[in-house]
Amino acid sequence: MERLPGFRDFYPEPLPHPDVWSADARQYIFDQWRKIARRYGFREYDGPPLEPLELFTTKSGEEIVGQLYNFKDKGDREISLRPEMTPTLARMVAAHERNYKKPIKWFAIPQLFRYERQQKGRLREHVQFNADLIGETDPAADAELIALLIDALRAFGLTAEDFVIRLSSRNAWQEFFKHGGGDHAHEYEFFQIIDKLERTPPDESEKKLSAMNFSLAKVNAFIDAGQPTVELETILKNLAARGLKDFVKIDYQVIRGLAYYTGVVFEAFDRKGEFRAIAGGGRYNNLVKLISGGKVDLPALGFGMGDVVLLELLKARKLLPKFDAPMDVFVLIEDENLRADSLKLVSDLRGAGYAVEYPLTPTKPDKQFKRAQELKVGHTAKLENDDYVRIRNAKTKNEIVTGLAGAKNHLAK
Amino acid sequence: MERLPGFRDFYPEPLPHPDVWSADARQYIFDQWRKIARRYGFREYDGPPLEPLELFTTKSGEEIVGQLYNFKDKGDREISLRPEMTPTLARMVAAHERNYKKPIKWFAIPQLFRYERQQKGRLREHVQFNADLIGETDPAADAELIALLIDALRAFGLTAEDFVIRLSSRNAWQEFFKHGGGDHAHEYEFFQIIDKLERTPPDESEKKLSAMNFSLAKVNAFIDAGQPTVELETILKNLAARGLKDFVKIDYQVIRGLAYYTGVVFEAFDRKGEFRAIAGGGRYNNLVKLISGGKVDLPALGFGMGDVVLLELLKARKLLPKFDAPMDVFVLIEDENLRADSLKLVSDLRGAGYAVEYPLTPTKPDKQFKRAQELKVGHTAKLENDDYVRIRNAKTKNEIVTGLAGAKNHLAK
Numbered sequence: 083m084e085r086l087p088g089f090r091d092f093y094p095e096p097l098p099h100p101d102v103w104s105a106d107a108r109q110y111i112f113d114q115w116r117k118i119a120r121r122y123g124f125r126e127y128d129g130p131p132l133e134p135l136e137l138f139t140t141k142s143g144e145e146i147v148g149q150l151y152n153f154k155d156k157g158d159r160e161i162s163l164r165p166e167m168t169p170t171l172a173r174m175v176a177a178h179e180r181n182y183k184k185p186i187k188w189f190a191i192p193q194l195f196r197y198e199r200q201q202k203g204r205l206r207e208h209v210q211f212n213a214d215l216i217g218e219t220d221p222a223a224d225a226e227l228i229a230l231l232i233d234a235l236r237a238f239g240l241t242a243e244d245f246v247i248r249l250s251s252r253n254a255w256q257e258f259f260k261h262g263g264g265d266h267a268h269e270y271e272f273f274q275i276i277d278k279l280e281r282t283p284p285d286e287s288e289k290k291l292s293a294m295n296f297s298l299a300k301v302n303a304f305i306d307a308g309q310p311t312v313e314l315e316t317i318l319k320n321l322a323a324r325g326l327k328d329f330v331k332i333d334y335q336v337i338r339g340l341a342y343y344t345g346v347v348f349e350a351f352d353r354k355g356e357f358r359a360i361a362g363g364g365r366y367n368n369l370v371k372l373i374s375g376g377k378v379d380l381p382a383l384g385f386g387m388g389d390v391v392l393l394e395l396l397k398a399r400k401l402l403p404k405f406d407a408p409m410d411v412f413v414l415i416e417d418e419n420l421r422a423d424s425l426k427l428v429s430d431l432r433g434a435g436y437a438v439e440y441p442l443t444p445t446k447p448d449k450q451f452k453r454a455q456e457l458k459v460g461h462t463a464k465l466e467n468d469d470y471v472r473i474r475n476a477k478t479k480n481e482i483v484t485g486l487a488g489a490k491n492h493l494a495k
Numbered sequence: 496m497e498r499l500p501g502f503r504d505f506y507p508e509p510l511p512h513p514d515v516w517s518a519d520a521r522q523y524i525f526d527q528w529r530k531i532a533r534r535y536g537f538r539e540y541d542g543p544p545l546e547p548l549e550l551f552t553t554k555s556g557e558e559i560v561g562q563l564y565n566f567k568d569k570g571d572r573e574i575s576l577r578p579e580m581t582p583t584l585a586r587m588v589a590a591h592e593r594n595y596k597k598p599i600k601w602f603a604i605p606q607l608f609r610y611e612r613q614q615k616g617r618l619r620e621h622v623q624f625n626a627d628l629i630g631e632t633d634p635a636a637d638a639e640l641i642a643l644l645i646d647a648l649r650a651f652g653l654t655a656e657d658f659v660i661r662l663s664s665r666n667a668w669q670e671f672f673k674h675g676g677g678d679h680a681h682e683y684e685f686f687q688i689i690d691k692l693e694r695t696p697p698d699e700s701e702k703k704l705s706a707m708n709f710s711l712a713k714v715n716a717f718i719d720a721g722q723p724t725v726e727l728e729t730i731l732k733n734l735a736a737r738g739l740k741d742f743v744k745i746d747y748q749v750i751r752g753l754a755y756y757t758g759v760v761f762e763a764f765d766r767k768g769e770f771r772a773i774a775g776g777g778r779y780n781n782l783v784k785l786i787s788g789g790k791v792d793l794p795a796l797g798f799g800m801g802d803v804v805l806l807e808l809l810k811a812r813k814l815l816p817k818f819d820a821p822m823d824v825f826v827l828i829e830d831e832n833l834r835a836d837s838l839k840l841v842s843d844l845r846g847a848g849y850a851v852e853y854p855l856t857p858t859k860p861d862k863q864f865k866r867a868q869e870l871k872v873g874h875t876a877k878l879e880n881d882d883y884v885r886i887r888n889a890k891t892k893n894e895i896v897t898g899l900a901g902a903k904n905h906l907a908k
Binding site: 083084085086087089090091092093094096098099102105106108109120121122123125126127128129130131132133134136137140151153154155156157159161163173174177178180181182183185188193197207218220222223226229233319320323324325326373374375407409421422423425426428429430432433435436437438439442443453456457 | 496497498499500502503504505506507509511512515518519521522533534535536538539540541542543544545546547549550553564566567568569570572574576586587590591593594595596598601606610620631633635636639642646732733736737738739786787788820822834835836838839841842843845846848849850851852855856866869870
């Protein structure tokens with residue numbers, strides 16, 4: 083029986099097949115995300131992987147349904163696997179924001195789902211690091227969030243030579259659109275053209291733009307000038323103060339596809355341009371109000387960083403550690419009369435916090451020794467009799483014989 | 496907009512409402528599970544939350560569909576959210592077992608889904624700690640797995656006074672059934688009656704049993720005698736050697752509902768009997784063969800421990816730690832001329848591994864101080880000028896003035 087197309091199996095390393103994914107690498111990535119988020123004072127939350135379909139259509143319109151893993155449940159409800167976390171976050175914040183000091187700094191590591199019929203071979207799920215900052219309009223909040231994004235990438239050993247945050251602004255584009263005589267009703271349509279500029283043949287973009295009384299030349303001139311808004315200036319200054327100047331640049335080609343962004347938008351890319359965006363985000367000052375039906379009005383911004391592109395990048399830059407899961411101790415059982423006492427030692431050492439392996443069933447000494455080596459153990463421990471144990475440092479080969487109770491004092495984790 | 500019935504929102508503590516769940520407690524539980532599994536040499540894996548419906552019906556028959564969160568996807572595939580992890584594990588092991596040394600010791604922490612129409616108010620998802628040991632028939636493997644279950648509960652501070660593993664055997668019941676003249680075709684039906692014995696009025700059980708030429712009295716006598724099989728004796732001896740005797744007892748009332756168990760079965764219960772089973776598992780020596788269509792034949796056993804009952808139990812026994820997420824340092828910014836330098840300090844301290852908070856925007860000194868207290872910071876740090884910083888231990892109130900670069904040497908994590 084096969085797994086569904088677009089889904090992943092995660093195995094312990096070393097990986098048995100190029101078609102499967104590393105559970106160890108994934109957990110390593112999650113651990114780094116959590117570590118950095120906590121340093122920044124972000125707290126973890128989570129919501130249901132299934133939500134009412136309406137939660138996503140309210141935000142993005144009916145056209146999003148084509149990309150959703152949606153269905154009718156047995157209670158005849160229209161529901162969907164979550165394609166992104168922000169609507170859930172907005173729902174949760176709107177429900178209980180009064181109980182939390184502002185700004186709210188939250189993160190989550192949700193699995194997200196999309197059903198894209200047209201793109202075969204593409205993944206239908208990934209896991210995202212989502213961090214959001216809610217309740218603060220000042221660009222200082224934008225800088226804090228972007229700094230978190232930078233440090234979440236630096237945690238893996240990536241440097242300013244590996245990635246850059248392309249910083250843009252919906253406000254700047256709104257100004258440009260309004261100034262150029264654009265009709266507000268078509269603003270989002272215009273943003274969509276800009277969003278696809280890099281991936282669209284110039285004459286096609288030109289055609290679409292001229293239908294809105296804009297020209298590609300004017301659009302490109304605006305992008306090339308890259309004149310930062312006051313808000314972007316403030317953010318750049320803030321990041322420069324932190325020593326993070328080299329990690330950001332103004333780039334108005336970035337505008338983000340989603341409808342709900344209202345201010346600063348940004349995307350993280352590898353410098354060599356080999357991969358899709360590593361992360362993306364921006365301000366969405368109206369979403370909490372929209373989701374809460376007008377009850378709660380809070381400015382917000384956030385980003386999402388997926389596990390798939392990040393993993394590709396870390397692999398390409400050789401920044402993944404070795405995941406060989408070494409054990410601390412292997413308890414050798416050569417005399418089966420000492421098995422009961424050896425089990426006690428195994429249990430005690432595990433109780434003291436050590437990772438301990440031993441032969442489950444009677445096993446030849448040389449096979450036990452080989453297994454201990456495979457497990458890259460720090461020490462072997464072998465009972466001499468029911469009172470004493472011989473502990474051997476696998477690296478230095480130093481041996482010591484000690485009473486059972488004192489065994490753990492001769493081990494280093 | 497509301498979340499779907501039977502699903503949970505997880506918020507950072509302190510919780511804003513009794514109807515929501517603690518993201519902190521959940522992560523704490525996951526951390527303990529991971530820690531103990533690794534001590535036992537178990538490696539992490541994961542599979543897709545969605546699987547072909549067939550994966551679950553192959554194992555449990557068509558009648559399971561009534562309890563599944565299943566639907567047809569846009570590619571017209573019959574699929575289901577996973578109700579348990581074992582079929583996915585069996586699928587994954589069957590695909591690549593040759594690449595792993597036996598016994599395979601794997602764990603996962605999957606979210607699982609059931610759609611139970613009849614029981615309103617019941618949760619439709621939970622997260623389970625799943626540990627499985629594959630490729631070893633010897634009862635030593637059963638003992639190792641049960642020891643892991645015991646230690647995974649002890650990790651939370653639970654003792655032999657809080658919980659007990661009720662140990663039973665499908666083999667013992669098979670013997671009883673065969674010896675009593677039972678027809679093999681009705682064996683699973685008989686097991687189902689035993690499984691429901693505790694929750695069924697005696698006369699109803701009597702009626703069902705006598706239809707199969709058994710009597711409740713005989714069944715009860717067998718349970719009361721609780722005569723361990725040779726296999727169970729071996730397991731008990733092994734656990735006793737580890738000092739875990741007090742955590743297990745023979746109890747033939749336990750038989751487990753699922754069809755695929757073949758040998759030892761067990762459930763963990765709180766001693767006071769206040770809650771549903773904390774965990775359950777057993778041997779399933781035929782499942783890998785079944786799932787792989789006969790290609791791979793490996794003996795196996797495993798258990799699952801859900802997060803919901805465990806959390807209830809830990810709450811009732813007051814064993815949950817406080818989740819107040821203290822910050823290491825609060826950087827006070829009283830002179831806005833020093834904001835840029837203060838941001839540099841924030842950035843440096845976070846880079847050194849500290850959890851650091853600061854006022855995002857100009858804030859009155861007393862409000863900053865109050866916020867630092869709320870965050871239970873270990874230290875405050877305030878720039879004296881652009882070269883020196885005053886560090887104050889929040890507990891001892893000791894202060895020191897040091898150069899910016901040396902600040903981190905005066906902090907304890």
